[in-house]
Amino acid sequence: MKVNFSIWIVPMVLIGALLLLVSSCKKDEVNNSLVRDIDGNVYHTVTIGSQVWMVENLKTTRYRNGDSIPNINDSMEWSQLSTGAQCIYYNNSDFGFLYGKLYNWYAVNDPRNIAPKGWHIPTDADWMKLENYAANHLGYSSSVGKALAATSDWTKFMVENGVGNDLTKNNSLGFTALPGGNRYVYGKDDDIGEVACWWSSTEGDESTAWSRGLYCYYANMSRNCTHKASGLSVRCIKD
Numbered sequence: 059m060k061v062n063f064s065i066w067i068v069p070m071v072l073i074g075a076l077l078l079l080v081s082s083c084k085k086d087e088v089n090n091s092l093v094r095d096i097d098g099n100v101y102h103t104v105t106i107g108s109q110v111w112m113v114e115n116l117k118t119t120r121y122r123n124g125d126s127i128p129n130i131n132d133s134m135e136w137s138q139l140s141t142g143a144q145c146i147y148y149n150n151s152d153f154g155f156l157y158g159k160l161y162n163w164y165a166v167n168d169p170r171n172i173a174p175k176g177w178h179i180p181t182d183a184d185w186m187k188l189e190n191y192a193a194n195h196l197g198y199s200s201s202v203g204k205a206l207a208a209t210s211d212w213t214k215f216m217v218e219n220g221v222g223n224d225l226t227k228n229n230s231l232g233f234t235a236l237p238g239g240n241r242y243v244y245g246k247d248d249d250i251g252e253v254a255c256w257w258s259s260t261e262g263d264e265s266t267a268w269s270r271g272l273y274c275y276y277a278n279m280s281r282n283c284t285h286k287a288s289g290l291s292v293r294c295i296k297d
Contacts, residue, residue, distance in 0.1 A: 091103055093112065093174055093176075093177065094174065095116065095117065095118040095174045096118060096120050096121075096122060096124065096174065097117070097118050097119055097120060099117045099118060101113065101114045101116075101294075102114065103296070104231070104232040104233065104234075106188060106191055106192075106231050106232070106233065107187070107188075107191040108187075109184065109187060109188060109191075109295055109296070110295065110296035111188070111233060111293060111294070111295050111296075112177070112293055112294045112295075113232065113233070113234050114158060114234075115157055115158025115159070115236075115238060115256075115291040115292060115293060116158050116159060116161070116172065116173070116291070116292040116293070116294060117154065117158045117159055118159070118172055118174075119144065119159070121142075121168060121170035121171060121172055122170060122171040122172070122173070122174070122175060123170050123171075125170055127142050127143065127144045127161070127165050127172065128141075128142070128143050128144070129143070129144055129145060129146075130143040130144075130145055131145055131149050132245070133244065133245025133246060134245060135245075136162075136241065136245040136287070136289070137243060137244045137245045137287060139162060139164065139287055140164060140287075141164050142161070142162065142164045142165030142166075142167075142168045142172075143161070143162050143164070143165060143289075144159045144160065144161045144162075144165060144289075145159065145160050145241060145289060146159060146160070147160060147238065147239050147241075147247050147250055148247050148250075153238070153250065156236065156238070157236055157237075157238030157239070157250070157291065158238065158291055158292070159291075159292070160238075160239075160240065160241050160247075160289035160290060160291060161257065161289060161290065161291075161292050162286060162287050162288065162289055163257055163267045163284075163286035163287075163288070163290075164286060164287075166179050166257045166259060166267070166292065167259065167261075167267075167286075172292065173292075173294045174294065176296065176297050177294040177295065177296055177297060178259070178294065178295060178297055179257060179258070179259040179292060179294060179295075180256075180258055180259065180293065180294070180295045181258055181259050181260050182258045182259075182260035182268040182281075183260070184258070184295055185256075185258055185268075185270050185281070188206075188233075189202050189279055191231075192205045192206060192231060192279075195230070195231060196230075199278070200277065200278055201277035201278060202277075202278055202279050203227070203235075203272045203273070203276065203277050203278050203279045204227055204228050204230075204277055205228065205229070205230045205231045205233075206227075206229070206231055206233040206235050206272065206279065207227030207228075207229060207233075207234075207235040207236075207254070207272050208227060208229050208234045208235060208236050209227055209228060209229055210236075211236050211237055211251065212227045212236075212237055212252075212274050235254045235272050236254060237249075237250060237251050237252050237253055237254050237272070237274060238250060238254055238255075238291050239251070239252075239253055239255075240253060240255045240288060240289060240290050240291075241288060241289025241290075242288060242289075243285040243287045243288045247289075251274070252273065252274040252275070253271060253272070253273055253274070254271065254272040254273075254291065255269055255270070255271045255272075255282075255284070255290040255291060256269060256270050256271075256290055256291050256292060256293050257269050257284075257290045257291075257292055258270065262283040262284075263283075265285055265286060266283045266284060266285055266286060267283075267284060267286055268281065268282070268283060268284075269281075269282045269283075269284040269290055270282070
């Protein structure tokens with residue numbers, strides 16, 4: 059009986075490609091260039107000086123022990139929280155895929171931990187170390203945001219809104235910051251396309267914690283004391 063080997067070629071090629079992709083991903087994870095959170099979301103990493111950062115903002119819906127982080131969309135409910143919560147900007151899954159989740163600081167500070175194992179939320183000192191490295195990389199400190207922000211999204215907003223292109227981002231350190239906006243303490247989502255904000259784990263006072271911000275119209279990175287009930291992005295740093 060004549061066997062038609064052609065019918066087996068395509069499936070075998072597809073299986074081989076899939077195995078190669080899986081093998082490549084596992085190799086990347088072994089080499090610490092990829093990391094997964096408890097939900098299975100995959101993040102790339104970048105080494106900046108002596109630090110290793112995630113390239114994407116955190117997307118997890120659960121703490122490290124498996125407990126859910128409440129998803130709160132109602133503005134009034136959000137504004138009255140003193141416990142951990144997360145949301146997606148405008149509850150739009152496309153925004154969540156690109157920019158990650160917005161978390162209040164109570165989720166950041168929860169002992170159940172929102173960072174994957176082997177990672178943590180950067181302290182205020184961790185952020186300062188990144189800023190100092192960026193300043194040395196550039197040779198000056200007034201434009202470190204340029205070296206940290208992605209070239210996409212920011213430029214689009216600047217062109218559409220007539221903002222001068224002298225602040226164009228170049229992402230020369232590979233941090234790939236995107237303007238995912240924020241959620242104000244009273245629950246309103248705002249500033250997507252023009253602002254990126256991240257928590258630190260360092261408390262400012264009873265009602266605030268230190269954060270960092272990048273802006274489409276400002277070349278530097280700002281250090282802010284932000285109300286704990288605000289919703290900001292989270293970037294993790296390796297232990």
